[in-house]
Amino acid sequence: MILGLGSNAMKRREFITLLGGAAASWPLAARTQQLAMPVVGILNSAGDKWVAAFRKGLSDEGRVEGRNVAIELQSTEQYAEVPSLAAELVQRQVAVIAALGGPAATAAKAATATIPIVFSVGGDPVELGLVPNINRPGRNITGVTFFAKQLLQKQVGILHDLLPKALVFGALINPNNWRHQGDAEEVQAAARTLGLELHVANAGSEHDLEAAFAGLVQRHAQALIIAGDAFFFRIGTRLVELAERHSLPAIFSTRELVDAGGLMSYAASLAAAHRQAGVYVGRVLKGDKPGDLPIEQPSKFELVINLKTAKALRLEIPATLLAIADEVIE
Incomplete structure (x- = not known):
């Protein structure tokens, strides 16, 4: 939706896995399975409230954080920081980038042409230059719009x-x-x-x-x-x-x-839009190609x-x- 700068800048980096001090005692097979979990990178410029809705959509597709998926959250209110956070996720070689908000979507697209990207934005994705076509976005990107x-x-x-x-x-x-x-x-x-x-x-x-x-x-x-x-x-x-x-x-x-x-x-419901972004990420993790998934639009x-x-x-x-x-x- 989306840009806006508050007077109190906030930058959070959160990486969630089950690896901890107790991992040293785990069987080798368990540790290998943990390391093999796909990592979803959330690039968030839309506000923390919508991350919970995204997680709900991801879980609706059977991806439970800490069990069969890990999440790395890069969140900021300073939009000038978004490109560097996108670069960090690319360097981390996450399985999918969930770009929540317009600045995040633009930065993610600029950062990679290979890692799948699922965005949620308030504008027209074609007009914003994110995709060439609503029905078949093509390449490595798809997402949700709520047409603010x-x-x-x-x-x-x-x-x-x-x-x-x-x-x-x-x-x-x-x-x-x-x-x-x-x-x-x-x-x-x-x-x-x-x-x-x-x-x-x-x-x-x-x-x-x-x-x-x-x-x-x-x-x-x-x-x-x-x-x-x-x-x-x-x-x-x-x-x-x-x-x-x-x-x-x-x-x-x-x-x-x-x-x-x-x-x-x-x-439109912003919570529903961000939840649908989570659903799309779940589908990509199951093997769907982002470019074949049409841009989701509000039905109401x-x-x-x-x-x-x-x-x-x-x-x-x-x-x-x-x-x-x-x-x-x-």
Whole structure:
């Protein structure tokens, strides 16, 4: 989804196997079997929350960590570090690279043309240059998309249905996100179609948030679209608080932030997307060729509305929106 830099950089390296001090007493055959376990390298730029969903998909394919698969996790919030982490996984000669997030997918593809790669991204993989074709990606790469960019125009329309008299909308975008220009163009195109005035605010770190929201308020924004972004997800509760403090009805790109108190979201399930990436890695370990596996796309997008937040904002949700909502949080 996906770029975003927090003010507190984090870099974790985690390599999990069953080899330990007690291994010296194991029979030679057991140690040989352990060493032969395939290693899955996770290159993660999407946020730690989604790693658990990936592991679930891997286990659904019969790959149990520590029993018949080992996992090496390279995770960072600093996107400039992603290429070097990809190179480490290639040097380690892992069996498969699971690239979670747009920066991870790009770095993995640049790092190897031979090790199988399974990605999960929020953009169009063809448009992003990851694969030439959705149905037959070819070569050593396949994956999952949840089309975060393509949802932005629909999100503008939903906010317009909520506030049909509003004339000025705002959009919050992370300028460090590799999709930021495309995201801005999508929102602007939707706003023009509806005859709306749109102001884009950029926030690439937590230090930028106060100024970004203050600028939108000064420009009389009456509603807010928050673009899908890994950094925005990590600081989601802060975004929810700022939207409430400034009385800005906001639509998010993940339902988890509506659970946290956001007003509404329209999106595919990110957990399901990352789980499917794990399933694909399991299939590759069974012998499937990545290039023969079509890019998985969402089968459903969900509208989730938080009525408690609507009440706090003194908003009445139109019956038409309630009727099409997939979930209404009371």
